[in-house]
Amino acid sequence: MTIMISHIFLQHYWWIIIALLASLLVLLMFVQGGQSMIFSLPKNNLQKTMIVNAMGRKWEFTFTTLVTFGGAFFASFPLFYSASFGGAYWVWIAILFSFIIQAIAYEYRSKPANVLGQKTFDVFLFINGSLGPFLIGTAVATFFTGSQFSLNEMNQVKWATPWHGLEALLNGRNLALGLTVLFLARTNSLLYIINSVDDKELVESSSRKLAMNSIAFLIFFLFFVITLLVSKGFAYDQATGKVSMEKYKYLHNLIQMPLVLILFLAGVVDILYGIGITIFKGSRKGIWYTGTGTVLTVLALLLIAGFNGTSFYPSTFDLNSSLTIDKASSSLFTLKTMMYVSFIVPFVIGYIWYAWKSINNKRITEEEMKTEEHVY
Amino acid sequence: MFENVDLTLVDWSRAQFALTAIYHWLFVPLTLGLSFIVAIMETIYFKSGSEEWKRMTRFWMTLFGINFAIGVATGIILEFEFGTNWSNYSWFVGDIFGAPLAIEGILAFFLESTFVAVMFFGWNKVSKKFHLVSTWLVAVGANLSALWILVANAWMQNPVGMVFNPETARNEMVSFWQVLFNEVAVSKFLHTISSGFLLASMFVLGISAYYLLRKREYFLAKRSILIAGIFGLLSSLLVAYTGDTSARVLSKVQPVKFAAFEALYDGKQDAGLVAIGILKGSDRKIGEKEVNDFAFRIEIPGFLSVMTGGDRNTFVPGINDLVNGNASQGIMSVSDKIVRGKKVRDLLSDYKAARAGNDRQKADGISGMFRDKKFIDDYFRYFGYAFFGKPEDVVPNVKVSFYSFHLMVMLGFYFILVFVLALIFLYRGTLHKNRWFLWVSLCSILLPYVAGEIGWVLAEIGRQPWIIQNLMPVSAAVSQISSGSVITTFILFAVLFTVLLIAEISIMIRQIKLGPKH
Numbered sequence: 104m105t106i107m108i109s110h111i112f113l114q115h116y117w118w119i120i121i122a123l124l125a126s127l128l129v130l131l132m133f134v135q136g137g138q139s140m141i142f143s144l145p146k147n148n149l150q151k152t153m154i155v156n157a158m159g160r161k162w163e164f165t166f167t168t169l170v171t172f173g174g175a176f177f178a179s180f181p182l183f184y185s186a187s188f189g190g191a192y193w194v195w196i197a198i199l200f201s202f203i204i205q206a207i208a209y210e211y212r213s214k215p216a217n218v219l220g221q222k223t224f225d226v227f228l229f230i231n232g233s234l235g236p237f238l239i240g241t242a243v244a245t246f247f248t249g250s251q252f253s254l255n256e257m258n259q260v261k262w263a264t265p266w267h268g269l270e271a272l273l274n275g276r277n278l279a280l281g282l283t284v285l286f287l288a289r290t291n292s293l294l295y296i297i298n299s300v301d302d303k304e305l306v307e308s309s310s311r312k313l314a315m316n317s318i319a320f321l322i323f324f325l326f327f328v329i330t331l332l333v334s335k336g337f338a339y340d341q342a343t344g345k346v347s348m349e350k351y352k353y354l355h356n357l358i359q360m361p362l363v364l365i366l367f368l369a370g371v372v373d374i375l376y377g378i379g380i381t382i383f384k385g386s387r388k389g390i391w392y393t394g395t396g397t398v399l400t401v402l403a404l405l406l407i408a409g410f411n412g413t414s415f416y417p418s419t420f421d422l423n424s425s426l427t428i429d430k431a432s433s434s435l436f437t438l439k440t441m442m443y444v445s446f447i448v449p450f451v452i453g454y455i456w457y458a459w460k461s462i463n464n465k466r467i468t469e470e471e472m473k474t475e476e477h478v479y
Numbered sequence: 480m481f482e483n484v485d486l487t488l489v490d491w492s493r494a495q496f497a498l499t500a501i502y503h504w505l506f507v508p509l510t511l512g513l514s515f516i517v518a519i520m521e522t523i524y525f526k527s528g529s530e531e532w533k534r535m536t537r538f539w540m541t542l543f544g545i546n547f548a549i550g551v552a553t554g555i556i557l558e559f560e561f562g563t564n565w566s567n568y569s570w571f572v573g574d575i576f577g578a579p580l581a582i583e584g585i586l587a588f589f590l591e592s593t594f595v596a597v598m599f600f601g602w603n604k605v606s607k608k609f610h611l612v613s614t615w616l617v618a619v620g621a622n623l624s625a626l627w628i629l630v631a632n633a634w635m636q637n638p639v640g641m642v643f644n645p646e647t648a649r650n651e652m653v654s655f656w657q658v659l660f661n662e663v664a665v666s667k668f669l670h671t672i673s674s675g676f677l678l679a680s681m682f683v684l685g686i687s688a689y690y691l692l693r694k695r696e697y698f699l700a701k702r703s704i705l706i707a708g709i710f711g712l713l714s715s716l717l718v719a720y721t722g723d724t725s726a727r728v729l730s731k732v733q734p735v736k737f738a739a740f741e742a743l744y745d746g747k748q749d750a751g752l753v754a755i756g757i758l759k760g761s762d763r764k765i766g767e768k769e770v771n772d773f774a775f776r777i778e779i780p781g782f783l784s785v786m787t788g789g790d791r792n793t794f795v796p797g798i799n800d801l802v803n804g805n806a807s808q809g810i811m812s813v814s815d816k817i818v819r820g821k822k823v824r825d826l827l828s829d830y831k832a833a834r835a836g837n838d839r840q841k842a843d844g845i846s847g848m849f850r851d852k853k854f855i856d857d858y859f860r861y862f863g864y865a866f867f868g869k870p871e872d873v874v875p876n877v878k879v880s881f882y883s884f885h886l887m888v889m890l891g892f893y894f895i896l897v898f899v900l901a902l903i904f905l906y907r908g909t910l911h912k913n914r915w916f917l918w919v920s921l922c923s924i925l926l927p928y929v930a931g932e933i934g935w936v937l938a939e940i941g942r943q944p945w946i947i948q949n950l951m952p953v954s955a956a957v958s959q960i961s962s963g964s965v966i967t968t969f970i971l972f973a974v975l976f977t978v979l980l981i982a983e984i985s986i987m988i989r990q991i992k993l994g995p996k997h
Contacts, residue, residue: 163596166592175585177562178580181577188559189562189563189565189566189958206555209548211983216985216986260566434647437575445585464604475603476996
């Protein structure tokens, strides 16, 4: 029996995969969140070493998820890849720059003869930790607020401003999502430290910082979500191929896709529950809830960005240049081939889980930092 | 239809990609090879339980880690530069080119990054067996990632397994297996990873020689030389073999590039292979491009014909034949190809006009032509030639191609000699007495880096002006951003990568001087 798989099905399937990768990336940016507090959270050098090692043993996962996210986006929606990366040049270059300096900072910071000195590498970690999540959040916000570009008949992109992406920083809603992602990363990071580091003083100071970061996250998150739901959105009519502005488009998407609404609400509740049990009950398992909540919430937000006749990468300069999942996607053959490849993902997640558990089976301690041969 | 292109922008975009690729390739080969050498050493530790072997494994693993981090750092930018600097290219081929990059992430990068954490931090946390398996998986993951990016690169050199879709104005994949088993991909992958094994072997040999010169770490040095010697010799033989295979494939799919390797302007039967040569200018020209002549050369008679076609009667086309055509050999001139390419471009314009005017019948008719094999073979395969004004535009830089190729080949033979001598001296127990050889080994560490980099210079300069052979020139592929932006990012990357390289070398040298922990 031959199963007919339609192009539309695969476009939706791949948008879900992209959204899932993006949501995992946001979760894994707890590494960046920790880096952004490298100068403010620890009380002494040993605590700093513990934080750096707690984050440093996971930085590769965040990095790899970012690279895979890029590769998967390229393979499934190449028009987004060419339009956004080729157009919003400076935003993406700034993001990449911050990740380049992260990759070497862990390995080199405590090595003798590292030329730049430990402080410089710690500054690298701080820059990546602060700028990385903020800029990624800001860039993703343009999925809802739009960018200024047009496509010609050969689908070649032309950016309408000389700022090539930096203009996104002038939009309050973009900034709000950038700051949401940054404070969510910091919140998740504090919860991860509470869960995986065995140092009473550090756990206590992390708990204290958690309240402030959670409140900041909630303020920016609520601002972004409320303005998103009451604003106009970019509706796509598949019959005519035209994009138009629709009032309450994203609110309509949530209502018209109840499963996505449930995911969204469950995600938000999970995040709040994880924060709540940590602050009010002193639980060390908050990260499990906020982590799950982060994935569900980001997944739901990206699904309303791309599904239900919505342009996921809109152009405010030329509405009909806006990208939709059917206009921007790869061919049926490529998406189908890639779908077979994606079947291996559960196996990948399985071995990551197993390896992660093996490394995290003991909490990080002062003693380990003093005796372990490979310490960042 | 296609935007006018600022050539300064093209040059700087190329320079930026070349810069990042060159820096990235300073670190990748060592990762590819050292991962296997470390895995072999850990296997011996696992079998023997010897603490000396564990110490040795951990020492080389430390150097691996220092190199690995900067390899990752320089790698991320390459993937995204396809989008940031080559956005027209990204759309034109994204349907094919993106898939290997995604598979690379899913299959290879996660394998590598997951188990590299176990490799570094798992010594006291997981069983010896699990740790060993992790180390091997890092090696497999690293080399798998090379496979997929090289498949993507090989497709640019020899585009196969796709058709052009005028509706979307891009190439679309129709056979994944043709893309994966593209003959260029197979030879390129084997040649590239074996060159990485070779480089890592020379690295281990050279550092071990340093310890012997310093009269310290005898156990580590001699055992490391044994492993590096065997691994290096096998790798260098594989490099030579796959280099030969690659050249044969190139002579078929990129004949102009192949002719430039040999600075062969006038094709002939019984063509000789230049073993050593020096080029000089001449009065002759192809269009406006100067033809190079030989000031001096030593040639192996008939060998080029034998290499490309199996016998001395094989005609090997020269650059003149390929540019101006050679009717007796059935070689079409570039002028004719330009005419055919322009016909395809006009047809594409007609298609767009028909679509805009809702002339469905005409649009469908043209669309069908792009799937017709005869049209593809006779016309579409020359699509990229429509971008050129002069036939000689398709000729790459002959001097750079020629010298890169010959220097790389000479170094290849040199490496075989070094590994053979290392094994002979080790077998006779005279390594420490032959201090000259220890110095040669130490000084040779840099040479595989030179060979690897010029190999890429050869591959990428040699295929100019194409970004996708015969289909898209680099000038049509570039993102429409200001050249000032690219110049700025070029300078930023150049400064950052150079600073990081200096830090990496400094840390590496200090770790080598410190030696393994006792």
